[in-house]
Amino acid sequence: MPNPTHRDFRAVMNSSEPHNIEAPAPPGSPRRNRWTSFSLLTILLLLTIAALGVSHVRMSWQLDENNQAMATMQAELTQLRKETGYLEITDEKLVHVVAAPTHEDLVWRWKVFVPEGVTIKSHMQVKQSTGGSTTGTSRLQEGTNQIELAIYRGPEGQWKQKLTVVRGPSTSSSSSDLPEEFMSWLNNAMTSSSGLLNAEGTKTFQPDQEITLLTMTARGRVKPDPETGERSKQLTEESTEITAWLEPEKP
Template sequence: MRFSLKTMLVGAIVLTLIASNLFTSWHLFQAQQLVRVQQMEIDALRRELRSLDTSDRKNVHVIAMETNQDMVWKWRIFIPPGKKFNLKSMVGTISDRSFPEGAMVTPIEPGEGVLTCSVTRNAGGDWDQDVRYVSGAHVATSTLKVFDSSMAWYGKQGSSTTSGSITTSMGQQSFSGEHRIELLRFRRWIQDQPNVKFAPTESTDGILFWLEPVERSPFPDG
């Protein structure tokens, strides 16, 4: 009888441990499922708000944002610590692949910020190329007058389209930061017959915005 009670006691303890383990495992599973659902909700909210996942602090991250304005483009950008870029822009003769010299330059500091670029008419009716970068308390702006002749192609039916860019239809894009990052290449397309357009391989009128890494000096400061 004593042995039987001892066996029952040990059995009860074992069953209790098994039940406790199953209960803990079930709670852990429920918690993991909740975390998974919450992460999916966070990811969906991040996509909706066009926010960046900057858990990878070594690469450059870019996501396009809605502007609901014609000829205005916006991107949220993360530049990793230790890296510096210039936003370069050009309105004029743009090739289908290369990057022109003599572009307008706006410095982009490390950290996360919002870059807004536009080519619009000002209150006086003249064309302006504007760049604005806001990162915390840091604000960098650049404005350059654009000649009417450089924008004569814009607005004509079948005359233009975006031939290359990081658009709002794309999610977050990540780059090593060692090379240029093309944000927008908006070029004139040629329409030689009704409803037929083609992109010329030679240089043509257009707009180009890109990030260019700033080369570090091989010599120490001072």
């Protein structure tokens, strides 16, 4: 009896159906392109990372440019506020003062914020070294006030000093006359000023603190005598001081 194993093998070999038997690849033949696929994925990943990096750098540059532009605009706004006398209130428990611009000679303005429960008086004094002085006083109210000091010629031709305080719709003022000879001397004098002047921005002070708004010192010009050519000593000794200050009112 034939061996069933050999019979089955012969049946298989004699069958008409084709059989695909994959032969092993020879040593030098190319393999499946697995490394090529891996390289493409790597390139795509690197391109994505590079694009994200470029986008991040570009956004960082734009952010820096925007920050620089904002800083420039903020500096310009701060300077503009100083030049226009903008009163910036940062702490309502403190007194705030800023000098406001004027376009007239011998006229000064300030904006003052007075905290709640605080009473402050404003003073203006013209004092001559040869003797005599005039003083004006007004009271400031709680909130924002505007103070104006002015030396001007009145409607009748006389010189006056005037202190005006404006608080909303209400206005209070005090004035006094100045001698003609004093103003004639002052107009030919050399002056120097200190205090809270224009373009300095808002300053803060404690409610019980005395605040100097203006100190203007005027001294006569030294002129040579037309006959001897010597300089006059009398003019250098004469001086005038215009002072404005805020003083807390004691209870």
